[in-house]
Amino acid sequence: MTQKFLAATLLLFLYGCATTSNNTLAEGTNKAEKKISMSIGREIGNFKITNSQVTEAPAGYNGMQYTVKTEDGATFKCEILEPSGFGKVATWGMASGADAMCTDFTKGSSNVGKTNNANCNALLRAAGKC
Template sequence: MPIRSIAPLAATLFLLAACAATISQDGLEQRTAQAIGRTVGQFSITDRSEEAGGRINYTVNTRDGAAYRCYLYGATGLQNAVTFGQTPHSDAICTPMAGGPRASGSVGPAATGQRDRSAGGECNALLRAAGRC
């Protein structure tokens, strides 16, 4: 096969590989543990999918039945190559799922990371408008 016919194929494969996120499963678990306030091993990660640009979407299910939908941005292969591996991955962003297996109609302050307003926490106009106090 002539090199001229292989070059476009090689360039396409390189670009596709360069767009994939490079974060390891351990890194994903560490960032998720920080985001949901659990230790690694108390949850499982499922439904992992990657978008262009390094965004990773996934679902987290905890041992006690809580469910979260999370995402983070991982440095791509191209970003790592250009910056000699110095591009960091983002923190995980997780949202508790109200319709999860443990849902009872509303998500409590501990699951959302909010302080309990009835225990002496502050209640301002924004919190009142959002129905949080």
């Protein structure tokens, strides 16, 4: 019984860490777009994600940073934390992701370097992101 439990736990952990298929990637991008839209105050379709990269995150989470360009010329860098496969297993599926934390990188903007603290929650504070 113990070996079966360990094997199942290992499979769940590896499943969460495995490369995702295109469908899952599209779902992840749509999820990121929704969070970014709320954070920067622009409708989906009024901005484009021009770059994404993995960032450092607390144990049990995966971090992604997105560079976002809006139709009106604004540029933002947004970070989103989501539970990893291990994080989901360790919390029995109760871990949740955070809203996007976006910082204004628009040249000449009066808000350059400011982060939207409205979306700062306990998870992001614990990660030292706001």
